[in-house]
């Protein structure tokens with residue numbers, strides 16, 4: 739009897755771990771497999787217009803770490819400028835993500851976009 743109980747708790751734990759792992763994967767919608775050069779251009783054209791310190795905070799790739807960029811992109815709906823993001827397609831956003839992520843503060847080549 740006791741053995742059987744242990745078996746089921748192991749099944750439960752394995753199931754729970756598998757689920758949370760799956761959820762974590764599903765959460766990371768953006769990956770840095772876009773075109774970073776195009777992303778830089780798109781960033782300047784679509785984001786930098788406000789984020790040059792004029793109407794919004796100045797933002798460069800090295801403003802955030804890779805983990806912070808990942809989080810920002812996965813929850814961009816919460817940003818004040820979410821409307822601007824929604825004007826772009828997923829491919830363009832992936833390119834911008836690639837540019838920012840590859841030159842993040844803790845990346846091998848941190849960069850400003852100035």
Ligand code: HEC
Nearest residue numbers: 784785787788789793794795797810817818819822823834
């Ligand atoms: C029409 C102007 C405008 C455009 C275009 C715009 N934003 Fe914003 N953004 C804002 C404002 C205003 C805020 C909130 C105030 C602030 O953070 O300065 C904001 C906030 C943010 C924040 C949160 C602040 C922070 O430092 O973490 C991020 C990240 C961001 N924007 C990224 C972007 C990206 C990436 C793009 C291009 C896809 C973009 N924005 C396009 C105006 C804009």
